[in-house]
Amino acid sequence: MLAAAIAVAAQPTTIPEMWTAWCARCHAEDGSGKVNEPTVTVEPMDFTDCKVTSPEPDADWERAIAKGGVGVGLSPQMPAFEDSLSGEQIAAFVSHIRSFCQDRRWPSGNTNFPRPILTEKAFPENEFLILPAVAHWDESPAPSITEASLVALYERRIGRRSMIEIEVPLVGTNSLATWTSGLGDVALAFKHAIYDRADTPRIVSLGLETVLPTGDRFEDLGSGTTIFEPYVAAGAMLRDWYLQSQFKVELPADRQRADRAIVYNAYVGRDTSGAPDTWTFGLELNGEVAFPYLGVTTHLVAMTPQVRKGLTGTGALAASAGVMLPLNKRDAQGVRWVGYLLWEYLEPWRARR
Amino acid sequence: MGRLLALGILGTLASASISLAQGSVTGTITTAAKGVAPIRVTIDQKVCGNELPDEAIVVDAQGRLANAVVVLTGVRRAAASDVTVSNDKCRFTPRVQIVAPKTSVKTTSKDPVLHTTNAQLENGRTLFNVALPIPGITITKAIAGTGNVRLSCNTHPWMRGWMVVTDEAAAISGADGRFTIDNVPPGTYELRVWHEALKGAPQKVTISAGKPTDVAITVK
Numbered sequence: 185m186l187a188a189a190i191a192v193a194a195q196p197t198t199i200p201e202m203w204t205a206w207c208a209r210c211h212a213e214d215g216s217g218k219v220n221e222p223t224v225t226v227e228p229m230d231f232t233d234c235k236v237t238s239p240e241p242d243a244d245w246e247r248a249i250a251k252g253g254v255g256v257g258l259s260p261q262m263p264a265f266e267d268s269l270s271g272e273q274i275a276a277f278v279s280h281i282r283s284f285c286q287d288r289r290w291p292s293g294n295t296n297f298p299r300p301i302l303t304e305k306a307f308p309e310n311e312f313l314i315l316p317a318v319a320h321w322d323e324s325p326a327p328s329i330t331e332a333s334l335v336a337l338y339e340r341r342i343g344r345r346s347m348i349e350i351e352v353p354l355v356g357t358n359s360l361a362t363w364t365s366g367l368g369d370v371a372l373a374f375k376h377a378i379y380d381r382a383d384t385p386r387i388v389s390l391g392l393e394t395v396l397p398t399g400d401r402f403e404d405l406g407s408g409t410t411i412f413e414p415y416v417a418a419g420a421m422l423r424d425w426y427l428q429s430q431f432k433v434e435l436p437a438d439r440q441r442a443d444r445a446i447v448y449n450a451y452v453g454r455d456t457s458g459a460p461d462t463w464t465f466g467l468e469l470n471g472e473v474a475f476p477y478l479g480v481t482t483h484l485v486a487m488t489p490q491v492r493k494g495l496t497g498t499g500a501l502a503a504s505a506g507v508m509l510p511l512n513k514r515d516a517q518g519v520r521w522v523g524y525l526l527w528e529y530l531e532p533w534r535a536r537r
Numbered sequence: 538m539g540r541l542l543a544l545g546i547l548g549t550l551a552s553a554s555i556s557l558a559q560g561s562v563t564g565t566i567t568t569a570a571k572g573v574a575p576i577r578v579t580i581d582q583k584v585c586g587n588e589l590p591d592e593a594i595v596v597d598a599q600g601r602l603a604n605a606v607v608v609l610t611g612v613r614r615a616a617a618s619d620v621t622v623s624n625d626k627c628r629f630t631p632r633v634q635i636v637a638p639k640t641s642v643k644t645t646s647k648d649p650v651l652h653t654t655n656a657q658l659e660n661g662r663t664l665f666n667v668a669l670p671i672p673g674i675t676i677t678k679a680i681a682g683t684g685n686v687r688l689s690c691n692t693h694p695w696m697r698g699w700m701v702v703t704d705e706a707a708a709i710s711g712a713d714g715r716f717t718i719d720n721v722p723p724g725t726y727e728l729r730v731w732h733e734a735l736k737g738a739p740q741k742v743t744i745s746a747g748k749p750t751d752v753a754i755t756v757k
Contacts, residue, residue, distance in 0.1 A: 206670045210691070223580070223691060224691050260655070261691045262691075263655065263666040263668035265668045265670070268667075268668055
């Protein structure tokens with residue numbers, strides 16, 4: 185009886201005490217996952233490494249504690265705590281885990297929202313994407329045109345808040361029954377998160393994209409001039425809704441070859457579940473105002489309903505598909521099928537046992 | 538017409554006599570294998586002790602083996618559908634139990650240390666892995682799928698438990714190696730044996746009404 189009383193009295197009551205008593209066995213007192221006598225065969229991730237712990241939202245971490253490793257596609261050796269801890273306790277554990285990364289300058293993973301197809305995401309990413317697109321328009325009396333493109337996009341975080349991007353497009357067009365295809369205009373970009381906030385998630389980034397005249401303009405594969413495209417991208421969460429937007433100015437070096445333009449994109453979307461392989465439904469508004477060197481200003485607006493799905497247990501592979509529907513000048517815009525296949529190449533895409 | 542009626546009455550009597558006069562099989566399971574050396578505990582000794590018996594092979598001086606499961610092939614029987622496995626002084630108790638398919642299992646802990654009950658099918662698929670951080674806690678989980686379930690603890694790697702999932706008549710051998718399966722209709726059956734570390738061949742048994750059939754099973 186006395187022994188039982190002592191045993192109960194020795195139970196941890198605060199989150200740091202619980203960490204020491206329960207979690208530290210595998211995750212180590214300092215969160216590094218390095219213990220003298222491991223009792224699991226898969227070494228836990230190093231929570232002191234900000235690069236590892238900062239990019240994912242709190243909800244993912246809470247899910248990992250509640251449902252265990254199997255709930256987030258990671259090692260099943262991590263047990264589920266949802267039957268033994270309250271939601272508040274699990275949230276407090278996530279705060280504790282977040283404290284192992286001491287550097288506050290890393291942008292919060294709470295602002296890492298699902299990527300829209302056309303709107304630039306504000307959060308810097310380590311991702312490789314393939315973006316196919318097929319468009320068809322029929323501006324009579326001109327012959328109808330089909331254009332297909334396949335863009336390879338490589339994004340790499342540098343430092344805590346920045347990212348570089350290389351975009352290589354392959355373009356093919358079909359008009360009057362002749363196909364022309366080849367390399368389009370390669371683009372290089374730099375993005376930097378200037379503001380982020382974790383508790384009411386919001387983020388703002390500035391970027392500059394430079395489109396190089398690598399595509400043959402006589403074959404209609406490129407513009408034939410360098411275009412500088414500074415932009416601002418912002419994201420926020422409102423209840424369960426993701427709000428993302430981008431405002432970009434396109435400044436060609438040679439205005440006779442490419443139009444000056446303003447591009448704006450706005451996205452609203454939400455997940456259907458908390459799992460990394462959730463469906464996410466979204467809707468984008470895509471607008472472009474072009475100011476030709478000669479001629480009249482044109483304003484094109486389209487709406488892009490889309491759906492995204494995580495393809496693996498960890499969500500490290502994902503796919504998105506949507507259709508860009510013109511809201512004005514329907515003949516000139518045509519209908520464009522868009523999408524992406526995304527690979528978060530630093531993430532494990534399946535669990536180790 | 539009269540003959541048909543008479544046959545019907547005879548048939549009814551025959552089936553009634555079968556349900557009344559059931560047989561049973563008993564036996565002893567033995568092995569030449571030796572018990573396993575105790576486990577030297579290097580973590581949580583205050584709760585677990587410094588040494589624990591390794592229950593992978595529990596055998597007495599006469600070679601009589603405990604925790605082996607015998608199953609009578611083809612004899613349908615509802616096994617326990619509501620079972621409990623306890624984490625007690627860093628051991629799963631009971632070590633081995635027979636459970637019905639699609640059952641629920643209660644897992645509980647008496648120890649003031651974090652245990653996990655990690656239930657996996659023998660093919661490695663995880664059914665569940667629940668944390669038991671607080672003594673006295675009980676968590677109920679469903680056993681889905683078919684096949685035997687292996688229990689392990691991710692904070693105490695020596696801990697093992699087994700759930701033999703079956704809808705056939707089965708029994709577990711006791712410390713004296715003995716087992717009994719009652720209420721079996723007379724007939725000839727195959728008797729299979731399962732043990733977590735040892736193997737034995739199935740054998741034919743003929744069960745008759747009234748008198749128990751005694752078999753000797755050897756595993757290695």
